[in-house]
Amino acid sequence: xxxxxxxxxxxxxxxxxxxxxxxxxxxxxxxxxxxxxxxxxxxxxxxxxxxxxxxxxxxxxxxxxxxxxxxxxxxxxxxxxxxxxxxxxxxxxxxxxxxxxxxxxxxxxxxxxxxxxxxxxxxxxxxxxxxxxxxxxxxxxxxxxxxxxxxxxxxxxxxxxxxxxxxxxxxxxxxxxxxxxxxxxxxxxxxxxxxxxxxxxxxxxxxxxxxxxxxxxxxxxxxxxxxxxxxxxxxxxxxxxxxxxxxxxxxxxxxxxxxxxxxxxxxxxxxxxxxxxxxxxxxxxxxxxxxxxxxxxxxxxxxxxxxxxxxxxxxxxxxxxxxxxxxxxxxxxxxxxxxxxxxxxxxxxxxxxxxxxxxxxxxxxxxxxxxxxxxxxxxxxxxxxxxxxxxxxxxxx
Amino acid sequence: xxxxxxxxxxxxxxxxxxxxxxxxxxxxxxxxxxxxxxxxxxxxxxxxxxxxxxxxxxxxxxxxxxxxxxxxxxxxxxxxxxxxxxxxxxxxxxxxxxxxxxxxxxxxxxxxxxxxxxxxxxxxxxxxxxxxxxxxxxxxxxxxxxxxxxxxxxxxxxxxxxxxxxxxxxxxxxxxxxxxxxxxxxxxxxxxxxxxxxxx
Numbered sequence: 001x002x003x004x005x006x007x008x009x010x011x012x013x014x015x016x017x018x019x020x021x022x023x024x025x026x027x028x029x030x031x032x033x034x035x036x037x038x039x040x041x042x043x044x045x046x047x048x049x050x051x052x053x054x055x056x057x058x059x060x061x062x063x064x065x066x067x068x069x070x071x072x073x074x075x076x077x078x079x080x081x082x083x084x085x086x087x088x089x090x091x092x093x094x095x096x097x098x099x100x101x102x103x104x105x106x107x108x109x110x111x112x113x114x115x116x117x118x119x120x121x122x123x124x125x126x127x128x129x130x131x132x133x134x135x136x137x138x139x140x141x142x143x144x145x146x147x148x149x150x151x152x153x154x155x156x157x158x159x160x161x162x163x164x165x166x167x168x169x170x171x172x173x174x175x176x177x178x179x180x181x182x183x184x185x186x187x188x189x190x191x192x193x194x195x196x197x198x199x200x201x202x203x204x205x206x207x208x209x210x211x212x213x214x215x216x217x218x219x220x221x222x223x224x225x226x227x228x229x230x231x232x233x234x235x236x237x238x239x240x241x242x243x244x245x246x247x248x249x250x251x252x253x254x255x256x257x258x259x260x261x262x263x264x265x266x267x268x269x270x271x272x273x274x275x276x277x278x279x280x281x282x283x284x285x286x287x288x289x290x291x292x293x294x295x296x297x298x299x300x301x302x303x304x305x306x307x308x309x310x311x312x313x314x315x316x317x318x319x320x321x322x323x324x325x326x327x328x329x330x331x332x333x334x335x336x337x338x339x340x341x342x343x344x345x346x347x348x349x350x351x352x353x354x355x356x357x358x359x360x361x362x363x364x365x366x367x368x369x370x371x372x373x374x375x376x377x378x379x380x381x382x383x384x385x386x387x388x389x390x391x392x393x394x395x396x397x
Numbered sequence: 398x399x400x401x402x403x404x405x406x407x408x409x410x411x412x413x414x415x416x417x418x419x420x421x422x423x424x425x426x427x428x429x430x431x432x433x434x435x436x437x438x439x440x441x442x443x444x445x446x447x448x449x450x451x452x453x454x455x456x457x458x459x460x461x462x463x464x465x466x467x468x469x470x471x472x473x474x475x476x477x478x479x480x481x482x483x484x485x486x487x488x489x490x491x492x493x494x495x496x497x498x499x500x501x502x503x504x505x506x507x508x509x510x511x512x513x514x515x516x517x518x519x520x521x522x523x524x525x526x527x528x529x530x531x532x533x534x535x536x537x538x539x540x541x542x543x544x545x546x547x548x549x550x551x552x553x554x555x556x557x558x559x560x561x562x563x564x565x566x567x568x569x570x571x572x573x574x575x576x577x578x579x580x581x582x583x584x585x586x587x588x589x590x591x592x593x594x595x596x597x
Contacts, residue, residue: 059548070474245459245522263497330431359461367525
């Protein structure tokens with residue numbers, strides 16, 4: 001185990017030489033760089049090993065979902081919004097569906113609420129496990145990838161067994177969840193529910209995920225290289241993060257104890273006991289650590305939901321066959337794995353929205369890249385970018 | 398359970414009190430709709446209002462900024478049921494980081510040449526959001542430090558999220574549903590069965 005004083009000594013010895021004068025250079029990173037998780041392009045102006053100006057270029061994956069939503073009905077839109085942040089597709093659906101339900105004044109049955117919570121938290125676990133896999137990899141450690149992806153697959157299998165889809169479940173319906181939840185032939189007219197043994201397997205999977213968290217912590221947290229490359233790197237003060245609209249684990253890593261699951265009522269999280277994890281310094285290390293702890297908290301929520309789910313009951317409220325949402329405007333936001341995800345729906349009483357504004361977390365999170373990357377070392381660009389955990393589908397929409 | 402119209406009228410939304418005090422602080426009209434506080438202000442005071450919101454109401458978290466094109470003629474999607482006054486409504490949602498309060502500020506801009514002062518000085522995160530609103534709705538944000546398209550290529554013409562902008566894929570091929578343009582596979586058209594197989 002390396003102590004912080006060792007690390008400080010090591011860092012002081014490893015100062016970059018400033019004696020050598022080099023010409024300023026423009027370095028193009030991306031749009032096809034592995035560390036960009038998609039198609040982000042950075043135009044960095046560097047002087048030697050220092051980068052003094054970074055301009056992110058986005059839009060390579062802009063699909064125009066806000067325009068497309070204006071010509072689609074509410075049930076059709078859920079298929080689109082699954083694909084915004086594809087690492088946690090299920091969680092994207094929730095705020096949209098809740099916003100439509102709010103306008104329609106539909107009360108969702110309790111059992112459906114519990115299924116939503118279980119699947120949302122599973123989406124969070126799988127999203128954070130991807131981060132646990134990819135972030136050390138970007139810093140040169142390949143082994144954690146195998147640990148994290150192995151268990152992510154287990155979680156995805158569970159999501160698939162309920163919804164039929166690993167990434168894009170398209171499982172929520174206005175008023176509840178898909179009435180024939182669970183695998184099995186849909187021609188069979190018997191009402192279906194969660195697949196047999198799902199709750200038991202979920203319980204097992206969560207204890208495995210907790211074990212993996214221990215393994216990853218042992219493997220990564222004590223690694224001298226990982227500590228040297230993340231501690232004190234890319235520090236984001238909370239007030240800067242808030243003004244940029246940085247949300248979720250990235251903001252909590254800077255010490256802001258704020259979690260939309262605690263303050264908004266889009267899902268009955270108030271019935272669950274979990275902690276909001278906060279970091280201290282707002283550096284890359286804290287952002288990594290907050291996500292690791294959030295996996296543990298999510299596992300806690302899932303275990304409570306598995307224990308507390310009503311054994312039977314309807315999965316859907318009564319809604320008309322053709323969904324028409326009454327006129328009105330509302331904004332519903334949710335704590336997604338990447339941060340605040342929200343939808344502002346403007347309805348005119350028709351089958352589709354007049355306007356749908358999608359507030360995605362990664363868009364605001366990476367808008368601060370040019371601020372945070374100013375003056376850092378070139379290798380730290382990758383360390384900082386990776387620690388912000390963004391997905392380009394969530395940036396470009 | 399008994400509930401009469403007078404009962405529902407008497408119930409005050411839990412957010413109403415905060416909405417009213419916020420409206421008084423910044424100067425504007427508050428409306429609580431489906432748990433969302435919308436505060437209408439005039440475009441001239443846009444920057445002052447958001448500065449007050451940040452400093453006095455402690456709404457330090459910048460959530461998003463965007464617009465709605467209120468138009469009677471639409472090229473894509475369904476038109477509004479009633480005729481409305483045409484305008485561009487600019488929206489900006491900011492929140493606090495303690496109790497989860499949030500306010501959506503709203504101001505009306507003219508449809509022709511909409512223009513408003515930039516709030517990047519107040520909330521630095523508005524930079525990209527304003528660039529997006531500028532290219533999508535044609536709004537000019539005066540004093541924006543880094544104007545220019547964000548998502549769209551430099552050569553792109555038009556403002557895609559305006560209601561007068563058509564959705565080109567729908568122009569080429571109408572959406573199936575009202576008119577099914579192609580028969581589903583394995584299921585021949587039922588329109589004229591006799592002409593398809595004259596031997597039968």
